[in-house]
Amino acid sequence: MKKIAVIGSGLIGRAWSMVFARAGLTVQLFDIADGAVDKAVDLIGDGLEELKSSGLIKEDTSSILKRITKAKTLEDAVGDVDYVQENTSERLDIKKEVFSQLDAAAPKHCVLASSTSTIKTSLFSEHLNGRERCIVAHPVNPPHVVPIVEVSPSTWTSDEITQKTYELHQRVGQVPIIVKKEVSGFILNRLQAALLREAWRLVDEDYVSVEDLDKTVRDGLGLRWAFMGPFETIDLNAPGGVADYAERFGGAFDEMMQHVSYQQWSHDLISKVEQQRREIMSHAEHGAREEWRDKRLMALVAHKRAMDESA
Amino acid sequence: MKKIAVIGSGLIGRAWSMVFARAGLTVQLFDIADGAVDKAVDLIGDGLEELKSSGLIKEDTSSILKRITKAKTLEDAVGDVDYVQENTSERLDIKKEVFSQLDAAAPKHCVLASSTSTIKTSLFSEHLNGRERCIVAHPVNPPHVVPIVEVSPSTWTSDEITQKTYELHQRVGQVPIIVKKEVSGFILNRLQAALLREAWRLVDEDYVSVEDLDKTVRDGLGLRWAFMGPFETIDLNAPGGVADYAERFGGAFDEMMQHVSYQQWSHDLISKVEQQRREIMSHAEHGAREEWRDKRLMALVAHKRAMDESA
Numbered sequence: 001m002k003k004i005a006v007i008g009s010g011l012i013g014r015a016w017s018m019v020f021a022r023a024g025l026t027v028q029l030f031d032i033a034d035g036a037v038d039k040a041v042d043l044i045g046d047g048l049e050e051l052k053s054s055g056l057i058k059e060d061t062s063s064i065l066k067r068i069t070k071a072k073t074l075e076d077a078v079g080d081v082d083y084v085q086e087n088t089s090e091r092l093d094i095k096k097e098v099f100s101q102l103d104a105a106a107p108k109h110c111v112l113a114s115s116t117s118t119i120k121t122s123l124f125s126e127h128l129n130g131r132e133r134c135i136v137a138h139p140v141n142p143p144h145v146v147p148i149v150e151v152s153p154s155t156w157t158s159d160e161i162t163q164k165t166y167e168l169h170q171r172v173g174q175v176p177i178i179v180k181k182e183v184s185g186f187i188l189n190r191l192q193a194a195l196l197r198e199a200w201r202l203v204d205e206d207y208v209s210v211e212d213l214d215k216t217v218r219d220g221l222g223l224r225w226a227f228m229g230p231f232e233t234i235d236l237n238a239p240g241g242v243a244d245y246a247e248r249f250g251g252a253f254d255e256m257m258q259h260v261s262y263q264q265w266s267h268d269l270i271s272k273v274e275q276q277r278r279e280i281m282s283h284a285e286h287g288a289r290e291e292w293r294d295k296r297l298m299a300l301v302a303h304k305r306a307m308d309e310s311a
Numbered sequence: 312m313k314k315i316a317v318i319g320s321g322l323i324g325r326a327w328s329m330v331f332a333r334a335g336l337t338v339q340l341f342d343i344a345d346g347a348v349d350k351a352v353d354l355i356g357d358g359l360e361e362l363k364s365s366g367l368i369k370e371d372t373s374s375i376l377k378r379i380t381k382a383k384t385l386e387d388a389v390g391d392v393d394y395v396q397e398n399t400s401e402r403l404d405i406k407k408e409v410f411s412q413l414d415a416a417a418p419k420h421c422v423l424a425s426s427t428s429t430i431k432t433s434l435f436s437e438h439l440n441g442r443e444r445c446i447v448a449h450p451v452n453p454p455h456v457v458p459i460v461e462v463s464p465s466t467w468t469s470d471e472i473t474q475k476t477y478e479l480h481q482r483v484g485q486v487p488i489i490v491k492k493e494v495s496g497f498i499l500n501r502l503q504a505a506l507l508r509e510a511w512r513l514v515d516e517d518y519v520s521v522e523d524l525d526k527t528v529r530d531g532l533g534l535r536w537a538f539m540g541p542f543e544t545i546d547l548n549a550p551g552g553v554a555d556y557a558e559r560f561g562g563a564f565d566e567m568m569q570h571v572s573y574q575q576w577s578h579d580l581i582s583k584v585e586q587q588r589r590e591i592m593s594h595a596e597h598g599a600r601e602e603w604r605d606k607r608l609m610a611l612v613a614h615k616r617a618m619d620e621s622a
Contacts, residue, residue, distance in 0.1 A: 193509075212488035225533035230525065271554070274553050277552060280543075296618060
């Protein structure tokens with residue numbers, strides 16, 4: 001795999017362009033909106049500078065940028081590539097139409113992957129002749145900083161396509177995982193939903209404030225998870241490993257969870273959380289705090305990389 | 312608050328001794344087992360050296376150690392202190408007996424706090440004359456590295472005691488939170504239980520491997536949580552903040568979670584997870600990996616502190 005098409009030049013499409021180009025691959029970027037690709041390439045230049053100053057890339061940003069070319073049509077973008085990463089609107093009708101065009105225009109061996117976070121591969125590919133080469137490769141925003149990629153095939157996606165997608169993402173420095181069967185939310189958002197469900201409930205029933213709940217994660221629970229994940233965490237938290245952990249603490253976990261049933265986030269509850277967040281950070285500060293977050297994310301990823309390399 | 316008694320010299324008691332002593336307070340350490348305190352003070356010396364080499368303390372370890380004294384009896388340990396941090400066995404009968412002794416021996420103004428992770432304040436303090444000064448101050452292991460402290464009063468704990476406990480932990484550099492009403496698991500373990508419940512289920516129903524689930528958290532979901540927490544994360548993930556987020560994504564989260572009911576971790580499932588973990592790391596590697604984890608935790612905390620200071 002040497003040549004990649006990125007379809008859609010929003011936040012995610014620009015981030016993917018950086019991911020593939022910094023790994024030495026050629027990127028052909030297309031967007032249906034007039035002038036969007038020109039703007040996108042300027043913003044990609046800025047993004048590469050940020051990566052450089054965070055120590056996440058070493059190559060000159062100008063030589064990385066040279067590997068990104070602007071395509072005038074979708075057909076030009078995908079006509080000679082090995083892999084397509086699609087990033088258009090999160091609407092099934094649009095995805096179906098775009099994948100029809102991709103299937104018609106891309107060479108037979110080419111993988112057709114979507115960045116969608118909410119639409120299963122089977123839903124946008126069922127109608128296609130080339131449905132066996134369609135797949136989801138779901139990133140976390142922004143993928144040029146956060147490495148996880150959820151590779152989620154449908155039942156008719158060929159094993160070869162799944163394998164090629166996995167290997168490509170591994171090769172360009174991302175961390176791919178395989179979602180073995182289609183499931184809404186894939187893995188990451190299901191785990192987030194499970195924790196958020198309890199977080200909202202604990203605030204709703206007035207056990208804790210929003211700020212104290214965030215502290216509990218950022219200064220406690222989240223620290224191990226940020227470099228081990230939940231299973232390695234509990235595996236190391238009992239001398240005999242995870243089975244020993246289940247033996248020791250399974251009962252306590254059962255007791256905590258068995259009476260908790262699912263409830264929607266109510267309007268009143270949303271207002272309560274919104275109000276507490278606005279006391280901590282006003283709407284006017286949102287943009288600046290996003291910039292802070294992105295710098296912290298890059299620094300954290302650089303820190304983890306340095307620790308891995310010194311091990 | 313200047314003088315602290317630490318009761319119990321296991322892993323948690325030793326870590327608390329470091330927390331209080333490095334903050335300049337005097338610590339009187341007691342353990343009922345013969346010779347335990349001597350061994351503990353040696354291990355505390357080692358622990359302080361690790362903190363020093365991770366950049367988490369600047370003072371000479373020998374001068375910090377001088378603030379930790381060995382008490383011969385429980386009465387000697389607590390007779391003249393302002394705050395007691397109890398770390399004996401996680402058994403209600405033992406806690407009740409130890410707190411009876413503490414209530415009899417400690418000065419009237421002294422806070423009596425337990426490190427328990429599973430026993431509510433009301434359960435170990437109900438029988439005491441001084442029950443209004445009893446409270447839980449639950450750390451995460453090890454508290455000299457992980458800053459969160461869950462302060463969980465009973466209905467009869469006085470507000471003054473809750474406030475003094477909160478302020479002490481804040482002053483010594485921990486991150487206290489208030490658990491407003493008693494709840495099993497407090498906040499941190501309830502959030503962990505909620506995420507683990509979904510994690511075990513996704514492995515059980517064969518959507519994902521144990522290793523890929525861990526990757527999803529450590530290379531994706533856990534990165535933001537490690538410095539923001541879940542509410543700030545979603546607050547920043549929609550342009551209008553958390554209410555906007557709920558409007559945009561509440562429906563998708565409902566769909567993901569509404570059909571999921573609670574199931575105990577089955578024997579077969581525990582075996583499946585245990586087997587996958589043992590393929591990644593053998594039992595023989597457990598100790599070395601724990602050391603790796605503790606170094607990574609210290610480095611992560613040092614990294615976060617440096618980022619906070621440079622902001």
